[in-house]
Amino acid sequence: MWTFFHKLGSPPWLYGISGSILRWLLPLTLLALATGLVWGLLFTAPDFRQGNSYRIIYIHVPAAVVALAGYYVMALAGAINLIWKMKMADVAMRSAAPIGAALTFIALVTGAIWGKPTWGTWWVWDARITSMLILLFLYLGVIALYEAFDNKEAAGKACAVLSLVGMVNIPIIYKSVDWWYSLHQPASIKFTGESSIDPSMLYPLLLMIGAFYALFTCCLLMNMRAELLSREARTNWVRKLALSGGRD
Amino acid sequence: MSNATPLLAVESLSLERGGRELFQGLSFEVHAGHLFQVEGVNGAGKTSLMRILAGLSRYGYSGEVLRNAPLLYLGHQSGVKGLLSPRENLALHVSGQGSYTDAQIEPALAKVGLYGYEDVPSHALSAGQHRRVNLARLYLSDSPLWLLDEPFTAIDKAGVAQLEALLVTHVEAGGAVVMTSHQALQVRYEVRFLSLLEGVLL
Amino acid sequence: MSAPGPLAFCLRLLRRQLILAVRRPIEIGNPLLFFAMVVALFPLGLGPAPDQLASFAPGILWIIALLSNLLTSDAVFRSDFDDGSLEQLLLSPQPLYLSVLAYIAAHWLITGLLLALVSPLFALMLNLPAGAIGSLMASLLLGTAVLSLLGCIGAALTVGLKRGGMLISLLILPLYMPVLIFGSAAVKAAVIGAPAGPYLALLGAMLCLAIALAPLAIAAGLRISIDA
Numbered sequence: 001m002w003t004f005f006h007k008l009g010s011p012p013w014l015y016g017i018s019g020s021i022l023r024w025l026l027p028l029t030l031l032a033l034a035t036g037l038v039w040g041l042l043f044t045a046p047d048f049r050q051g052n053s054y055r056i057i058y059i060h061v062p063a064a065v066v067a068l069a070g071y072y073v074m075a076l077a078g079a080i081n082l083i084w085k086m087k088m089a090d091v092a093m094r095s096a097a098p099i100g101a102a103l104t105f106i107a108l109v110t111g112a113i114w115g116k117p118t119w120g121t122w123w124v125w126d127a128r129i130t131s132m133l134i135l136l137f138l139y140l141g142v143i144a145l146y147e148a149f150d151n152k153e154a155a156g157k158a159c160a161v162l163s164l165v166g167m168v169n170i171p172i173i174y175k176s177v178d179w180w181y182s183l184h185q186p187a188s189i190k191f192t193g194e195s196s197i198d199p200s201m202l203y204p205l206l207l208m209i210g211a212f213y214a215l216f217t218c219c220l221l222m223n224m225r226a227e228l229l230s231r232e233a234r235t236n237w238v239r240k241l242a243l244s245g246g247r248d
Numbered sequence: 249m250s251n252a253t254p255l256l257a258v259e260s261l262s263l264e265r266g267g268r269e270l271f272q273g274l275s276f277e278v279h280a281g282h283l284f285q286v287e288g289v290n291g292a293g294k295t296s297l298m299r300i301l302a303g304l305s306r307y308g309y310s311g312e313v314l315r316n317a318p319l320l321y322l323g324h325q326s327g328v329k330g331l332l333s334p335r336e337n338l339a340l341h342v343s344g345q346g347s348y349t350d351a352q353i354e355p356a357l358a359k360v361g362l363y364g365y366e367d368v369p370s371h372a373l374s375a376g377q378h379r380r381v382n383l384a385r386l387y388l389s390d391s392p393l394w395l396l397d398e399p400f401t402a403i404d405k406a407g408v409a410q411l412e413a414l415l416v417t418h419v420e421a422g423g424a425v426v427m428t429s430h431q432a433l434q435v436r437y438e439v440r441f442l443s444l445l446e447g448v449l450l
Numbered sequence: 451m452s453a454p455g456p457l458a459f460c461l462r463l464l465r466r467q468l469i470l471a472v473r474r475p476i477e478i479g480n481p482l483l484f485f486a487m488v489v490a491l492f493p494l495g496l497g498p499a500p501d502q503l504a505s506f507a508p509g510i511l512w513i514i515a516l517l518s519n520l521l522t523s524d525a526v527f528r529s530d531f532d533d534g535s536l537e538q539l540l541l542s543p544q545p546l547y548l549s550v551l552a553y554i555a556a557h558w559l560i561t562g563l564l565l566a567l568v569s570p571l572f573a574l575m576l577n578l579p580a581g582a583i584g585s586l587m588a589s590l591l592l593g594t595a596v597l598s599l600l601g602c603i604g605a606a607l608t609v610g611l612k613r614g615g616m617l618i619s620l621l622i623l624p625l626y627m628p629v630l631i632f633g634s635a636a637v638k639a640a641v642i643g644a645p646a647g648p649y650l651a652l653l654g655a656m657l658c659l660a661i662a663l664a665p666l667a668i669a670a671g672l673r674i675s676i677d678a
Contacts, residue, residue, distance in 0.1 A: 082670070085307070137624040144620050148611050153308055154678035158607045161670045162621060165603055168663060169625050172656070176628035183635065234267070304537055305677050321541055325534025331473040332466075340466040342535050344459045344544040346452065 009086055011228050012237040018221040026218050032211035040204035047201075053117040058205060060110035062212035063103045064132060068170070070100030070216055071135065074142070075167035078160025088224075090156035091231070093163065094146065095223035099216060101139035107132050127181030131174050138166045253316050254279050255393045255424050256301065261311035263296055270296060271444040274311070280392065283419045283437055284426040288444040294428040295324065297444065298397045301426060318345070319393040324401070326382040330371030334362055334381045337370060338388065348388055356387035361407065376402040383407075386414060394418065396427040409434070453543060460548045467556030477525075481518040481561050482568055488514045489572045500577045507576040508637035511586065512593075514572075515565050515633075516626055519594055522561050523601025524618050526553055527609045527672065536609070540676055546669040551661070554602050554668075562594025582637050585646035589636040592653040593629050599657075599664035600625045606671030610678045629656060 040058035047054040074096040080089035111129050112122045123129070142159050149155030232238050254277035261274040270293030278284060288294050299305040301313060302321040320343075328337050338353050348356075357366055360380040365373065370381065379402050386394065394415075400408050408431075415425050416437045426442075433439050441449040454462060471478055492510050493503060503510075530536040539549060569590055570583045578586065604622035611617065636649035 134624050134627060137620070141621040141624065144617055145607060148608070148613075148617055149678060151308075151678045154610070154674050157307075157674045158671065158678075161667050161674065162603075162607060165625065165664075165667050168659075169628075172628050173624070176631045180631045180635070302537075302541060304540065306673065307677065318543065319541070321537070323534055323537055325532075325537070327534040327538050329470060329529075329533065329535070331470050336466075336469070340462055340469070342463065342466070342530070342539040342542065342549075344453060344462075344539075344542040344549070347454045347458070 009088055011088070011232050011235075014088055015225055015228050015237075015241075018225055022218060022221050025214060025221075029211060029214040029218050032207060032214060036204050036208035036211050040201075040208060044201050044204060045198075050118060053114065056110050056114045058208050060107055060114060061205060062209040063110065064107035064128070065209055066212040066216050067100055067103035067107055067132070067135060069213070070096055070103060071138065071163070071170065072167060073216075073220070074100060075160075075163040078156075078163045081156060082160045082164075090153075090160075091224050091227050092220065093160060094156060095220055095227050097139060097142050097146070097159070099219045099223065101136060101143060103212075103216070104132055104136040104139055108136060125181075127178045130181070131177045134173055134177070135170070138163075138170070142166070252279060254314075255317040256319075256426070257312075257314040257316070258301070259312040259314075261297075261300065261309060261313065263293060263300070263309040265293070265296065265308075274444065274447055276442060276448045278393065278424045278426055280422045280424055281419050282424045282440055283415060283433075283435070284424075284440045284442050285433060286426065286428045286442045286444070287449075288428075292444050294444065295397055298323070298395055298426070298428060302395050315393075317393045318391040319395055320345070320385065320389045320391040321395040321397075322382055322385070322399060323397050326378045328370050328378045328381045331369065333367045333369055334373070334384070335366045337381055338384060341385070343385075345391060346388060352388060353384075356384040357381075359387050359410070360384045361410075376404065376407075379403055380407065383411065386411075386418075392423045394423065394425045394427070396425065398428055398430075400429055400431060456545050456548050459542075459544045460552045463549055463552035464556055467553060468559065471556065471560045478560050478564065481522050482564060484518045484521065485514050485565060485568070485572060488517070489575060492576070504577040504579065504641075507573060507578040508582070508586070508634045508641065510576060511569060511573060511578070512589075512630055512634040512637065515562075515569070515590055515594060516597060516630055518565065519561055519597040520601055520619055520622060520626070523557065523598065523605050523622070524608070524615050526557050526602055526605045527675075528605075531609045531675070536672065536676060540673060546672070547665045550602070550606075550665045550668045550672070554598050554665070557602065558595050558598040562590065562598055565594060566590035578637070579641055581643070582640035585640035585650070586637045588650055589633045589646070589653060592650060592657055593633040596629050596653065596656050596660045597626060599660040600629075603664055603667045603671060606668040606675060608675075609672070610675035629653065632656070 036058065041055050044055070046052050074093050077089045077093035077096060080086055081093060108129065111132065115124050115126075115129075116122055142163050145162055146155045146159045149158060229238055229241075256278040258277070259275050262272040263270045274297075276284075286294050286297060296305065298321070300309055302319065303313070303315065304321075327342070328334075332340065334357055335350070335353055338356070339348055354366060357363065360383050362377060362380055362384070365377065370378065373381070379399075383399065383403075399411060403411065412433055412435050415427070415433075416435050419425055419437065443449055453459075489510070492506070496502060496506065527536060530539065540546065542549065566587050569586055573583050573586055574580075601618070601622055603625075604618040607621065608618050632649045632652045636646040636653070639649060640646045
């Protein structure tokens with residue numbers, strides 16, 4: 001257990017292992033994404049109320065789910081960095097933030113595009129969209145704080161504290177926004193009954209959620225590898241790697 | 249070296265800043281009765297070392313620092329509030345190391361040459377007087393270990409001599425001092441020199 | 451010369467912060483002045499129709515209270531950081547958790563408490579029904595305490611940065627949102643004659659959680675900032 005922890009703390013080892021994971025995970029992810037998209041967009045029946053426009057959930061829902069999970073990944077990496085002073089956790093946290101923010105942004109944009117045919121307007125202060133917007137703010141706050149520090153070690157720790165604070169707050173924010181929406185919900189906007197989703201629509205959705213998790217992992221690993229190289233640019237193993245033309 | 253527990257022990261301390269090694273493998277022990285002066289040119293890392301010793305810097309270095317005694321650290325900034333009088337600055341000090349009565353504060357302020365200034369708002373005092381308010385804490389302190397970063401800055405000659413006498417009194421009474429200064433101490437006491445590059449010089 | 455007990459020290463810090471604030475009264479007056487001026491902006495922007503103002507009043511009052519709290523929280527640790535007092539606080543043998551609470555308590559007393567006390571005046575200017583003033587004050591009393599706790603997290607994380615002002619808003623505003631939701635809901639409930647108690651209870655629950663956890667984050671943030 002401890003040797004594993006120790007190895008995790010070693011940049012060359014992490015760089016190597018992430019490379020070999022990516023070698024099979026990346027093709028698999030792309031395959032799953034392609035399958036899920038084709039299945040969801042072409043081979044499922046149109047919704048009886050929304051027609052074809054509902055198909056955007058195959059992007060919207062997975063992006064939203066993984067964006068939220070990404071925040072927890074970031075916060076946990078931050079906690080590991082604070083508690084065990086593990087530098088690689090700092091690299092992971094730093095790398096997770098922009099990916100999570102991008103996924104949140106995708107969820108927001110697809111939500112807006114979905115809103116146009118469904119509700120007749122690009123933006124509705126719906127509970128989920130509002131929560132997603134706040135999540136985006138939380139992500140951007142972490143990124144802004146990181147960039148504001150000159151001392152990157154301090155930046156990592158400050159962001160770790162901030163993302164932990166955010167992690168405690170996310171359930172509170174989600175619950176309060178949910179409640180706020182149910183209080184103010186105008187009668188003209190009806191919630192689409194997603195709880196009664198048909199299995200033929202559900203399976204490609206589950207596949208897409210899985211694929212997005214894998215995509216997040218791939219992006220995280222690739223981001224971490226780039227971050228590792230730039231942080232360790234002056235060390236021997238990076239020099240060797242560069243001389244050998246990138247083959248590890 | 250005595251066998252008693254050192255007040256402060258440093259083991260293979262190394263620090264790198266901006267890709268430059270400031271010191272490496274620094275090891276020393278500070279025992280009761282030691283008066284250390286840290287040597288080094290500007291930018292050598294003296295202040296960084298003092299902050300590590302005090303416990304303000306907690307990462308970015310490798311090595312061990314063991315603190316076995318309450319310490320008093322005086323840094324570059326005086327920590328004196330302009331809106332408070334010298335008396336209030338000491339009585340309400342944020343370090344929380346003691347509760348001082350007027351009977352304790354007044355002699356301490358008198359000793360640093362601030363007799364008559366006890367209740368003047370500190371923003372009316374000069375920079376040197378601000379430093380002196382801070383130095384009055386040394387007279388009040390019962391911490392055995394003093395870490396003083398450039399304590400002589402902005403202090404006049406008479407003040408320096410007085411402070412040197414105080415340091416000697418402190419180490420003779422079983423305390424210890426680690427300080428940085430660019431001027432040589434004029435004291436009749438064994439001063440140990442600590443070079444950031446070469447470690448303890450004897 | 452024994453060291454003071456933690457509670458005595460906490461009270462000493464509180465006293466120190468309050469003396470510092472009282473000696474610069476403009477710092478106490480500024481948030482109130484800000485409150486008054488922004489209140490005046492809304493009728494100019496929304497139109498003077500009393501009914502319309504009254505219906506927006508709970509939200510308006512709460513947002514202004516939130517903003518004036520936010521703008522003042524940046525300064526909580528700033529001067530102590532600049533003059534070196536913060537270093538001494540962190541080296542103190544006293545529990546930092548309680549010391550931090552003293553700073554927050556002082557901040558709340560000179561912003562949140564005063565805002566809550568003068569809020570009825572502004573509520574009347576915005577035509578908030580008199581029946582809702584009680585719950586406005588109660589919700590502000592509870593809510594601004596939560597805001598102070600959260601705001602100090604941002605203050606602690608950004609105190610070492612040259613330009614913390616804008617950044618602190620980006621970090622802290624998302625965390626303020628639940629407080630805003632329940633604070634203004636309490637006032638709105640009172641306006642329509644519904645019980646405001648449940649919302650106040652929720653604000654109280656948030657306050658308990660924030661008192662328990664926020665000082666930990668603030669203490670960690672201060673240690674990081676002093677080290678950067």
